[in-house]
Amino acid sequence: MEAIQENKEPTTTPPAERLAYSVQEAADMLGINYFTMYRLIQRQKLKTCRVLRGKLLVPRTELLQLLQTDLR
Amino acid sequence: MKYYERPTPLQEQANAEAIQHFAEHLKQFKANCDALHNIECNLPATANDAFRAALQSSGHIIQTDDGTQWQHAVDLTKITSVCHRRTAAGLEFAVVECLPLKSLEMKDVLNSGHDAREVLQAFAHDQRQVFKVWKDDMTAQVREYLEEKYPHQDMSIVVESFEIKLARDISRRETLAQNQSHGVRI
Numbered sequence: 001m002e003a004i005q006e007n008k009e010p011t012t013t014p015p016a017e018r019l020a021y022s023v024q025e026a027a028d029m030l031g032i033n034y035f036t037m038y039r040l041i042q043r044q045k046l047k048t049c050r051v052l053r054g055k056l057l058v059p060r061t062e063l064l065q066l067l068q069t070d071l072r
Numbered sequence: 073m074k075y076y077e078r079p080t081p082l083q084e085q086a087n088a089e090a091i092q093h094f095a096e097h098l099k100q101f102k103a104n105c106d107a108l109h110n111i112e113c114n115l116p117a118t119a120n121d122a123f124r125a126a127l128q129s130s131g132h133i134i135q136t137d138d139g140t141q142w143q144h145a146v147d148l149t150k151i152t153s154v155c156h157r158r159t160a161a162g163l164e165f166a167v168v169e170c171l172p173l174k175s176l177e178m179k180d181v182l183n184s185g186h187d188a189r190e191v192l193q194a195f196a197h198d199q200r201q202v203f204k205v206w207k208d209d210m211t212a213q214v215r216e217y218l219e220e221k222y223p224h225q226d227m228s229i230v231v232e233s234f235e236i237k238l239a240r241d242i243s244r245r246e247t248l249a250q251n252q253s254h255g256v257r258i
Contacts, residue, residue, distance in 0.1 A: 023209060024097070030173050034097065035104040036151070038206045042198070043182075053219070054212035056205075067173060 020049065020057040029063065040066070079229050086222055087230045090214050094234075097210055101203075105241055108199050111148055115196065118154065119189040121146045126156035126163045126188075134168055136179045142168055148195075154188065162186055167195040200242065207238040 021029065026046075027037040040046045041056065046066060048056040079087065091098070111118070125131055125145035134142045134155055142155035148167065155168045166184035170177055183194040214234045218227040 022213070032171065032173065033104075034100045034206070035202065036171060038209070039199075039202045042202045042205050050212075053216045054208065055216055056209045056212070067176070 018060065020059045021063070023048075023056050023058060026058040026063055030066075077229065082222070082225065083227060083229055086218055086225075086227050087233065089221070090217060090230060090234065093217060094210065094214060097213075101206065101210070101238065102241065105203065107149060108196065108203075111192070111199075112196050115192050116189065118146050118148070119192055122154040122156060122165055122188040122192075123163075126158075126165070129158070131155070134170070134179060136168060136181050138181065140181070142166055142181075144168075152182065152195075154192065156188075165191045167191060203242045207235070207242065210238060211235045 023037050023041070024034060027034050030037070037046075041048055041058075046058055046062050048058050048062075051057055122145040125143070129143065131143035131145050134144055134153075136142065140157070142157050144153055145156050145165075146154045148154060151171055152167055152169045155166050157164050157166075164184060164186055165188040167182045169180045169182050171180070183191050183198065185191045185194070211231060211234060215227075215231045218225075218230060
């Protein structure tokens with residue numbers, strides 16, 4: 001029984017499968033500092049959305065698109 | 073509650089916790105403000121250096137993602153530099169960003185024009201706008217953090233003090249840079 005429990009998948013969603021990230025999380029994923037991240041947002045290289053309190057969120061699709069554009 | 077009212081002990085505690093929680097943010101914000109301040113203070117000298125490099129046609133070649141070729145003149149930050157090139161219309165200057173994204177590199181022209189000083193001023197102005205985006209987002213994050221940590225408590229005084237501190241930090245450096253560029257000693 002204990003062994004079965006140990007092998008259970010975690011119940012929380014892994015961070016890589018989330019739909020959007022905070023600016024800091026996105027910066028960490030891209031390996032750039034916060035200022036560079038906000039600069040990409042200000043230059044509209046990355047589109048963001050605002051949640052209730054005005055916090056910026058970067059959609060996962062935007063991050064993937066940025067990296068794909070960069071690969072071309 | 074207004075920001076000029078005395079904070080309660082709980083608000084003081086929340087403020088200390090928020091400062092600790094957002095320490096990396098605050099550190100990077102200040103460091104980048106300082107870096108921009110230095111660029112603004114050295115703007116005339118940097119423009120002169122760029123112009124001199126352009127006249128000597130010196131500097132390694134940088135090809136940006138739009139296909140144009142530039143010659144490196146002066147580094148501004150770790151990832152941005154002033155570059156130059158000769159065109160039919162004369163010398164052209166640009167601030168070029170070489171942004172490493174993991175193993176890739178994005179090379180973008182941020183600002184360009186025929187006057188190096190004007191290009192640098194436009195660059196500095198754009199960077200200031202970035203700080204405003206950052207400040208607004210950081211304020212929202214502090215608000216969210218406090219609302220989750222202290223539900224049903226009025227923490228607006230703490231959020232406002234954060235916002236004012238960041239705004240003051242930006243404007244103080246802006247004022248300093250403007251005064252120095254006009255030769256006013258502070």
